[in-house]
Amino acid sequence: MQNKPLVVRQAVTNLLQGLSLLTFVCCVASPLLAADMARGKVTALAQVNSPWDEQWDYFKAKINAAPEVEMEYFIRGEIGTEEQMLTALRRNRVQIGGITMWGLAGIIPESAVPMIPFLFESEAEVDFVFDHYLQEPFTAFLAERGLVFLDWSEVGWSNLYADKPVLTPADAVGLKLRGSPNFAAQAFLQSVGADSIPLGTSDIGPALQTGLVDGGLASMVFFYYALSDFATDVTETHQSYDQGIQMANKQWWDSLTDEHRATIKDAFYPIVPARADIRLLTKTLRSDLIDRGLALHTLTPEQRALWVGSTTSSHRAILDEIGGQAEDIYTTILDGKRAFAAQSARDP
Secondary structure, eight states, rough: OOOOHHHHHHHHHHHHHHTTTHHHHHHOOOOOOOGEEEEEEEEOOOOOTTHHHHHHHHHHHHTTTTEEEEEEEOBBTOOHHHHHHHHHHHHHSSSSEEEEEHHTTTTOOGGGGGGGGTOOOOOHHHHIIIIIIIHHHHHHHHHTTEEEEEEEEEEEEEEESSSSSSOOOHHHHTOEEEESOOOOOOOHHHHOOOOOOOOOGGGHHHHHHTTTTTTEEEHHHHIIIIIIOSEEEEEOOOOOOOEEEEEEEEEHHHHHHHHHHHHHHHHHHOHHHHHHHHHHHHHHHHHHHHHHTTTEEEEOHHHHHHHHHHHHHHHHHHHHHHTTHHHHHHHHHHHHHHHHHHHHHOOO
């Protein structure tokens, strides 16, 4: 493992230092009665020393400073895959979880719609649409499945990594590429002629080691911390933007007091600095990967046009395959994109 870049570490450290005095005061305060305590378990898939690991450290410090809340942490994938984590959340075996939109598609198929290839043009557009147009419908989707939306969690642009340069769709033909099991990822890979291999995150490393796959799709940060030893080239396709959702079991959440709920929500690392930290870190990681000898390829406008042209037909196929409210979510996203464009025109 390479030395960890300091960008996110320093940002989180500064916030943690501000909590230290509060933690001390709470530790010497009189203990609450057991009946006044909120207890729960937290599940996630955070790679050691990754930004998400740092953000869970922030959460732990805030919870430790609150004598009325006590949590156990299973944030290294101890519960299993994201599908298994979601099952545990819905059955109230764990109470809080951080799940990517890719993983959430296993129980909410409409979660794949925002991952449709080349749907978004910029990070600012992504933030606007998710915050102002997608939070409400996904809060409702989660509630229907016994879960509570707490906040978004930043992941980043998805890129393509492999053991050779993949600059155009023609370069992907016949490659064995891993994508999330949800249909949007698989449709993207199939539309460019790749042999798409659906795998959960915990299975990617072994598949790359054994040659089951030649590469796959991942955010830059996840690639750096989990997969960079298994590839020679990264193509910054930016075909989709992955978010996560912090969520809770609804039965457990509804049993808490307003004070407990406020304490827990306040413990999450705020999404605005989280986005800024991960985007700044991504730039640092790019430089580090180049220094390590990996080839990073930025698409030219002509190359991007080839990718877009090859995958446009997948939009209709993805919506038809998902069904449910997929068409409504797609329309909502397009409405959000138009609103963002109008706002950008007013405030260039």
